[in-house]
Amino acid sequence: xxxxxxxxxxxIVAGRYQLEEPIATGGVAIVWRAHDTVLxxxxxxxxxxxxxxxxxxxxxxxxREAQAAAQVVHANAVAIYDTGQEDDLVYLVMEYIDGPxxxxxxxxxxxxxxxxxxxxxxxxxxxxxxxxxxxxxxxxVKPGNILLTQDGLAKVTDFGIAKALGSxxxxxxxxxxxxxxxxxxxxxxxxxxxxxxxxxxxxxxVVLYECLTGxxxxxxxxxxxxxxxxxxxxxxxxxxxxxxxxxxxxxxVVTCTRRDRDQRYVDGNAVAAALAPLVHTxxxxxxxxxxxxxRLPTGGGGERGDVAAVPRPTRPDTRRRWLAAFLGGVVLxxxxxxxxxxxxxxxxxxPVVESEALNASADRSSQLSPAPDA
Numbered sequence: 001x002x003x004x005x006x007x008x009x010x011x012i013v014a015g016r017y018q019l020e021e022p023i024a025t026g027g028v029a030i031v032w033r034a035h036d037t038v039l040x041x042x043x044x045x046x047x048x049x050x051x052x053x054x055x056x057x058x059x060x061x062x063x064r065e066a067q068a069a070a071q072v073v074h075a076n077a078v079a080i081y082d083t084g085q086e087d088d089l090v091y092l093v094m095e096y097i098d099g100p101x102x103x104x105x106x107x108x109x110x111x112x113x114x115x116x117x118x119x120x121x122x123x124x125x126x127x128x129x130x131x132x133x134x135x136x137x138x139x140x141v142k143p144g145n146i147l148l149t150q151d152g153l154a155k156v157t158d159f160g161i162a163k164a165l166g167s168x169x170x171x172x173x174x175x176x177x178x179x180x181x182x183x184x185x186x187x188x189x190x191x192x193x194x195x196x197x198x199x200x201x202x203x204x205x206v207v208l209y210e211c212l213t214g215x216x217x218x219x220x221x222x223x224x225x226x227x228x229x230x231x232x233x234x235x236x237x238x239x240x241x242x243x244x245x246x247x248x249x250x251x252x253v254v255t256c257t258r259r260d261r262d263q264r265y266v267d268g269n270a271v272a273a274a275l276a277p278l279v280h281t282x283x284x285x286x287x288x289x290x291x292x293x294x295r296l297p298t299g300g301g302g303e304r305g306d307v308a309a310v311p312r313p314t315r316p317d318t319r320r321r322w323l324a325a326f327l328g329g330v331v332l333x334x335x336x337x338x339x340x341x342x343x344x345x346x347x348x349x350x351p352v353v354e355s356e357a358l359n360a361s362a363d364r365s366s367q368l369s370p371a372p373d374a
Contacts, residue, residue, distance in 0.1 A: 012037070014086055017045050017093060028052065029062075033096060036081075042098070043081060048090035059090055066092050069159040071134050076127035078147065078157040094157070099150055102211070103143035110214040114245050115279070117211040120146070121252075122275040123154040125204060129268030131159070132197040139195065141203035142184045143210065182223045183216055187259050190227050197267040204271055205256025205264075206235070212253070213241040234259055248278045 011019045017034045023044070024031040034045040052058045066083035073079070082093035102120065105112065124146055128138060138145075138159060145158045186202035188195055206217045217235050220226035235257040238245045252274045258264050265271045 013045060013047075013089060013091055014082070014084060017043060017082075017091075019045065028058070034093075036093075042096040044094040044096045046092040046094065050088045053085070053088045053090050059085070062090055062092065065159060068136055069094075069157075072127070072131045072136065072159065074127045074130040076123045076153060076155055077130065078155045095155075097147040097149055097155055097157075099148045101144045102146040102148060102154070102207070105148070106143055106211055106214065111212045111242055111245075112214075114212060114249055117208060118246075118249055118252075118275050118278045120148075120154045120211070121204065121208050122272050122279050124156060124207070125268040125271035125275065127154075127156040127268070128197075128200050128204065129270075129272055131156075132200070132267040132269070137195055137197055138200050138203075139189070140181055140184075141200050141207060142181050143207055146207070182227060185227070185230070186261065187231050188261060190231055196261075198261040198264045200268060201256050201264045201266075201271055202258075202261070204268070205253050208249075208253050209235060209238055209257065212238045212245050212249070215241070217257075231259075246278060249275075252278075 013019065013034070016036055016038045018037055019032045019034050021033045022030055023033050027049070029046050029048050032045045032047065034043050035041075036043050048058065048062050063083065066080055069078070070080040078097065079095040080092070081095070082091075084091060111117075124141075128141065131138060136159065138156070140158060141156070145156060147155045147157055149155060184203040184206050186195065186199040189199050209217050216226075218226050218229040220229055235254075237250050237254050239247070239250045252271065255274070256264055256271060265274065
């Protein structure tokens with residue numbers, strides 16, 4: 001008797017989501033661009049591999065991903081629309097983002113414009129701040145999980161290893177388990193300790209460092225060597241690599257990445273508050289070029305610990321149109337965020353929560369040797 005197989009193009013899931021094109025795949029799930037035939041819009045549909053549909057623990061983790069992400073309602077977080085199971089298909093329906101992951105615009109050896117980095121960092125921090133207020137820690141913040149829309153918004157995706165505050169069911173997690181992508185883990189995560197919002201703050205700082213310098217933090221010959229360096233010393237200030245980084249932005253990155261979490265910002269909202277004055281100092285600078293000479297890939301699912309990108313055709317003129325739209329949209333998005341988000345002078349801490357993963361064994365190899373971004 002043959003096992004379950006993948007659905008094909010034009011397959012309709014849950015009576016309404018018509019699959020159009022796979023945009024990411026991996027050991028646990030595949031993400032499709034799909035058409036919602038009821039609301040007439042594009043969506044991203046994440047499907048658990050059929051052979052995992054009979055694994056109650058994996059299905060429960062998949063369901064919890066949807067629950068965690070659905071509670072984080074923010075302009076800078078990818079929206080969750082639906083979840084469920086149909087025969088051997090376990091699915092999660094998300095907002096489709098027709099733009100690249102931040103990973104795609106970071107060029108090795110070349111940093112981005114500092115004020116663009118500050119603007120993107122503020123948006124990322126606001127989304128994570130909303131999650132922290134609702135009792136979630138993302139635990140896998142990285143450039144591949146930050147998607148960029150054509151109207152200038154940065155959107156955080158993949159809450160697949162977050163866990164709700166106050167959950168009494170710890171059967172899906174084990175104390176001491178190290179979960180997340182190795183290059184962005186806080187020291188306390190590497191040590192297998194329980195974490196709070198400050199682990200996300202650390203990861204944000206590492207992402208900002210990489211955006212500014214164009215190179216990963218703590219480069220080592222092996223993931224183990226890189227992790228050991230993070231445990232034993234502080235991340236160098238970005239200005240030691242790139243002298244034109246504003247001192248205020250340099251201080252934000254340094255504060256985010258302190259080894260002692262008591263010396264970091266308390267949560268995402270505190271990071272956003274620290275970035276806000278710099279972001280709005282010279283808004284015209286936000287039109288600086290992010291990248292040149294190559295097409296930015298599109299995608300709807302982000303880079304998850306369990307997926308790898310499926311390459312797509314490119315055209316330079318499309319890249320230029322996306323880039324112009326994004327950079328112009330950043331300014332408009334910042335104005336909108338100022339009007340709707342009140343910055344906190346004394347953000348409250350976030351209680352400790354536990355973590356979980358969709359498939360720890362499948363994720364482990366991709367975390368230590370990251371696959372291309374979705």
